[in-house]
Amino acid sequence: MASLAASLRDPAYVFHFLTPSFWSFLIGVVAAGSSLFFLALRADEQGEHFATSHNRDQINEAIRAMPEVVASPKRLADEANQGRNELIRQSHEKHARAQRAWARSQRYKVGWAASLTISALAFVLGYAWPLAQLSFFGAKLLP
Incomplete structure (x- = not known):
């Protein structure tokens, strides 16, 4: 469009006529x-989710391999299960972290889809407006 405007008899008039298209194309490029930025952030959060989920599963396997000690008085059982209880706490922490990463990845997915939609609309509108x-509407490229 810029080369078309520059090749006509009154380029200033045509550039002014095409200004909304240029702005629309700029919005499309930025979107x-x-x-791409949202897609990269989403991939990062998905990686964190899958890695943390895997670590949680490894901890859960270790928990299943440890028998729970039942004793009386309860203080003795608590002392004997101290390592197991620490693993359970870590498992809950990993689970919460994986869930937060998944929620963030879904927000980035929405941002990615919105950016793609805005980009596509801006390019189409930028091309369709002068047409x-x-x-x-009977507009003329030359005054």
Whole structure:
């Protein structure tokens, strides 16, 4: 479009006519770039989710391998189960961390989809605006 405007008799008029298209294309480029950013953030959060889930599963296997001690008085059982209880606490911590990472990845997925939608609409509108002006509203490229 810029080369078309520059090649016509009054380029300043045509550039002014095409200004909304240029702004629309700029929005499309920025939105396309932000979609890549959101996609990278989503991949990072998914990686954290899967790694933390795997670690949680490893801890859960270790917990299942340790028998729970039942004794009276309870203080003796608590002392004997101290290592197992620490693993259970770590498992709950890993689970919460994995859930937070998954929730963040879903938010980034929404941001990614919104950016792609905005980008596509901006490019289409940037191309359609001058066509609509010329075809339906009788605008002229030359004064």
